[in-house]
Amino acid sequence: xxxxxxxxxxxxxxxxxxxxxxxxxVENMFKHEYKSTIGVDIFTxxxxxxxxxxxxTLWDIAGQERFKVIxxxxxxxxxxxxxxxxxxxxxxxxxxxNWLNEVQEYTGPIPMIICGNKIDLTDKRQVSTKxxxxxxxxxxxxxxxxxxxxxxxxxxxxxxxxxxxxSTRKK
Numbered sequence: 001x002x003x004x005x006x007x008x009x010x011x012x013x014x015x016x017x018x019x020x021x022x023x024x025x026v027e028n029m030f031k032h033e034y035k036s037t038i039g040v041d042i043f044t045x046x047x048x049x050x051x052x053x054x055x056x057t058l059w060d061i062a063g064q065e066r067f068k069v070i071x072x073x074x075x076x077x078x079x080x081x082x083x084x085x086x087x088x089x090x091x092x093x094x095x096x097x098n099w100l101n102e103v104q105e106y107t108g109p110i111p112m113i114i115c116g117n118k119i120d121l122t123d124k125r126q127v128s129t130k131x132x133x134x135x136x137x138x139x140x141x142x143x144x145x146x147x148x149x150x151x152x153x154x155x156x157x158x159x160x161x162x163x164x165x166x167s168t169r170k171k
Contacts, residue, residue: 003052006165007077008158009059011099012084013092017117020148021084022058025158030149049162056162075106080113080165082157085132087116087145088124093132100139111164113142115157120147 010018019041023029026045041060046053061074075081083099085092096114103112114136116127129145136143142160146153 003054004166004169005055005057006079006162007057007059008080008082008161009061009074009078009103010082010084011061011103012115013086013089013095013099014062016084016086016089016092017146017148018084019060021082021115021117021146021154021157022060024148024151024154026058028151030151045158047159047162049159049166052166054162054166056158058158072106075103078103078107078110080111080161081107082113082115082161084115084117085127086118087127087132088118088121090126093127093135096135100141111142111161111168113144113157113161113164114139116143116145117148119145119152120149 010022012018020030022043023031026043043058043060044055045058046055048054059074081103083096083103085096100112114132116132132145133143142164144153144157144160146157148154
């Protein structure tokens with residue numbers, strides 16, 4: 001039985017790798033082909049963090065603008081969020097602030113991580129680690145770069161967010 005249950009939405013523009021990150025974390029798999037998420041897909045994973053059993057409910061939320069009207073209901077009860085952008089598409093990084101505002105509008109202040117995904121595509125990179133880190137520092141959020149394909153830092157992103165949520169609950 002989990003000591004804690006955390007609802008964690010993953011948000012970001014379409015095709016930034018939200019589904020890939022979740023599948024890599026939950027099932028340790030990577031698929032090269034994905035269909036766009038329509039509405040929301042929900043996954044769960046149990047982890048142990050500092051002797052606490054945590055059940056994460058991961059909400060993979062559609063990023064396309066046409067789904068904005070239905071997204072607000074998906075944020076109810078969120079304990080934290082991961083905002084994902086694609087390091088090979090500068091426009092997805094430029095939209096992080098919009099996602100941050102959308103999440104905060106419905107959740108208030110909750111722990112959030114800014115996640116630059118697809119770092120395995122080094123020759124296509126348009127957003128540097130320094131740019132991502134600088135923006136996250138400016139807004140006082142944790143920053144992490146990941147590759148759902150190789151698995152680099154994927155588990156760290158989810159565990160770090162859960163640790164931040166736990167630390168806010170214990171104050």
